[in-house]
Amino acid sequence: MKTNFLKSILVSFSLIALASCSSDDDGEMDNVNPGQVTLEFDSSFAGNELILGAANAANTNGEALTVTRLNYIVSNIVLVDEDGMEYAYPKENSYFIISEDSNDALADNTKIILEGVPAGEYQAVKFGIGVDKEKYDQGLSGAGDFWDAASAYDMTWSWASGYKYVNFEGGYTTSASGPVGISGEDFKVHLGRASDEVTNYTETTINVPAGSAIIVNEDMAPEVHIITDASALLTAREAVSLEAYGNAIMGGEGAVIVAANVPLVFKVDHVHNNEAGNSSH
Amino acid sequence: MTLLAIVGCQNNDDGYTNVSVELEVPAHFPEVTYNLTNNPLTENGIELGRKLFYDGAVSSTGTISCGSCHEQKYAFTHHGHTFSHGVNDLEGTRNTPPVQNMAFLENFAWDGATGHLDLFPVIPITTEVEMDETLENVIEKLKNKSGYKKLFAEAFEDGEVNSENFLLALSQFMVTMISADAKYDKYINNQVQFTEVEQQGLALFEQKCASCHATALFSDGSFRNNGLQPNPKLDDIGRGKVTGFVADNYKFKVPSLRNIAVTGPYMHDGRFGSLESVLAFYNEAVVDSETLDPLLRNNSNLGIATTAEERVAIIAFLNTLTDNTFLKDERFSEK
Numbered sequence: 065m066k067t068n069f070l071k072s073i074l075v076s077f078s079l080i081a082l083a084s085c086s087s088d089d090d091g092e093m094d095n096v097n098p099g100q101v102t103l104e105f106d107s108s109f110a111g112n113e114l115i116l117g118a119a120n121a122a123n124t125n126g127e128a129l130t131v132t133r134l135n136y137i138v139s140n141i142v143l144v145d146e147d148g149m150e151y152a153y154p155k156e157n158s159y160f161i162i163s164e165d166s167n168d169a170l171a172d173n174t175k176i177i178l179e180g181v182p183a184g185e186y187q188a189v190k191f192g193i194g195v196d197k198e199k200y201d202q203g204l205s206g207a208g209d210f211w212d213a214a215s216a217y218d219m220t221w222s223w224a225s226g227y228k229y230v231n232f233e234g235g236y237t238t239s240a241s242g243p244v245g246i247s248g249e250d251f252k253v254h255l256g257r258a259s260d261e262v263t264n265y266t267e268t269t270i271n272v273p274a275g276s277a278i279i280v281n282e283d284m285a286p287e288v289h290i291i292t293d294a295s296a297l298l299t300a301r302e303a304v305s306l307e308a309y310g311n312a313i314m315g316g317e318g319a320v321i322v323a324a325n326v327p328l329v330f331k332v333d334h335v336h337n338n339e340a341g342n343s344s345h
Numbered sequence: 346m347t348l349l350a351i352v353g354c355q356n357n358d359d360g361y362t363n364v365s366v367e368l369e370v371p372a373h374f375p376e377v378t379y380n381l382t383n384n385p386l387t388e389n390g391i392e393l394g395r396k397l398f399y400d401g402a403v404s405s406t407g408t409i410s411c412g413s414c415h416e417q418k419y420a421f422t423h424h425g426h427t428f429s430h431g432v433n434d435l436e437g438t439r440n441t442p443p444v445q446n447m448a449f450l451e452n453f454a455w456d457g458a459t460g461h462l463d464l465f466p467v468i469p470i471t472t473e474v475e476m477d478e479t480l481e482n483v484i485e486k487l488k489n490k491s492g493y494k495k496l497f498a499e500a501f502e503d504g505e506v507n508s509e510n511f512l513l514a515l516s517q518f519m520v521t522m523i524s525a526d527a528k529y530d531k532y533i534n535n536q537v538q539f540t541e542v543e544q545q546g547l548a549l550f551e552q553k554c555a556s557c558h559a560t561a562l563f564s565d566g567s568f569r570n571n572g573l574q575p576n577p578k579l580d581d582i583g584r585g586k587v588t589g590f591v592a593d594n595y596k597f598k599v600p601s602l603r604n605i606a607v608t609g610p611y612m613h614d615g616r617f618g619s620l621e622s623v624l625a626f627y628n629e630a631v632v633d634s635e636t637l638d639p640l641l642r643n644n645s646n647l648g649i650a651t652t653a654e655e656r657v658a659i660i661a662f663l664n665t666l667t668d669n670t671f672l673k674d675e676r677f678s679e680k
Contacts, residue, residue: 203463205463209507211480215480215481260451316588316589
């Protein structure tokens with residue numbers, strides 16, 4: 065009369081997990097000769113290297129930013145090959161924090177290493193920025209250490225519980241407020257879920273430069289160098305002025321505009337098709 | 346009335362048995378929103394959640410537990426306190442809502458600060474005026490406190506004392522806290538009859554209140570501005586603070602009215618001491634503003650008009666929502 069309720073749930077979970085890496089007739093791939101792929105995120109500012117704590121030239125809003133923190137969550141990574149076939153990295157392991165932070169206590173996090181990627185020649189990388197509704201609705205189950213890690217990198221809210229998808233901070237000056245430098249006003253751009261209707265979660269697909277594929281097999285360990293243009297967060301699609309939003313964009317219309325800019329700030333700069341065991345930069 | 350049914354059990358290598366529990370949902374309630382497949386209820390999980398709910402180790406001073414503000418006999422509210430007192434007696438700015446029927450809600454806190462019950466406890470734990478702690482610290486403290494290692498091991502498959510299991514256990518406990526055995530419920534189930542005045546109150550309630558205070562939960566879960574004059578000292582803009590949209594300013598979650606007779610003071614800032622004052626407010630003191638709910642604006646008449654006699658009847662009806670079984674249920678008590 066007693067059924068083994070809990071165990072049967074756990075068993076069915078693991079069956080689902082197994083099933084998701086063995087289908088081949090529905091557009092997914094066989095996982096033969098899998099290899100490792102590294103995504104390296106390198107921040108820039110309008111074409112220049114992003115140097116934390118150093119002033120940048122004014123943007124189209126006439127605001128000159130000095131960035132002290134650029135942290136964001138990269139999730140739901142998918143690799144797309146030349147035929148448009150997609151390999152989705154297992155969702156439960158597909159949440160990462162990328163961080164460049166002036167706070168020395170926080171180690172920079174700029175690399176994502178994907179293991180067990182099926183052999184193939186991939187032309188594009190697709191990923192989310194933030195935490196999708198499906199994951200949010202799972203609450204803490206399956207979160208493992210991700211919540212704690214996010215909290216350590218100031219990627220969680222405390223007053224409105226949930227994840228920050230992007231935490232972009234620093235100072236800025238305008239021509240009216242005086243010389244460019246770290247002085248001026250502090251700014252904070254924190255992007256996250258506003259409500260079930262306005263989730264601010266976005267996805268982007270970035271192609272590799274023409275002629276260079278990401279070549280994956282058991283002998284190769286390619287590295288994909290992705291450039292994240294911090295400046296474009298405030299300008300890519302629609303310019304958003306920090307001053308107009310009182311130096312803080314944490315929700316409302318401002319966050320919606322930033323969220324629409326987010327998918328446009330990334331591009332693949334180049335790919336190193338390294339042999340496994342070697343790495344180059 | 347039993348809400349929990351035992352449907353199975355799980356034997357662990359260490360020889361303990363963790364019994365699965367199925368949530369029994371009252372027939373007249375809406376659907377459960379909490380995802381029980383992700384966090385299946387077990388006897389040990391619920392019991393661990395109960396222990397954590399009453400453990401002061403969760404606050405920085407070691408003295409304030411969830412149960413300090415959410416007291417059972419007042420349907421898990423902080424009775425008599427306009428604002429809740431946390432560590433070092435610091436005062437918050439919101440009135441403590443009841444913790445009941447959490448399994449059915451979409452959003453939590455007066456402003457819907459979070460959409461998932463698992464994430465909710467992070468707010469009181471880390472808020473300075475409440476428990477002023479960090480989750481990491483709480484977990485460290487629990488690891489070093491006798492008994493918890495064993496309790497976590499018995500409650501969860503991976504047995505870890507970590508933030509995931511800590512929050513899942515609290516959710517399991519809160520999910521079981523269902524209040525559905527008031528006189529009203531017995532009336533719905535044809536077990537008792539209403540008096541004439543209760544009957545009259547129910548009819549008035551359905552006509553004047555139930556568009557917002559809807560379903561067997563007495564809330565439609567939406568955010569609305571019911572016309573309270575903002576308290577200039579606090580200027581709490583409610584939902585607008587969470588979403589950042591001006592159109593959400595001064596909107597608050599429509600609260601459940603279950604156990605309303607024992608959960609005073611009333612409203613998000615606890616400004617009203619009695620149900621009479623609440624009804625007098627709806628009758629004559631609703632203030633117009635850009636976000637005032639359209640239901641409370643009929644041409645130039647604001648609010649909900651009631652006669653003195655109607656107010657007596659409505660309150661008689663509201664008193665039928667008190668659930669003494671829930672207020673005394675030992676499964677939810679500190680013990």
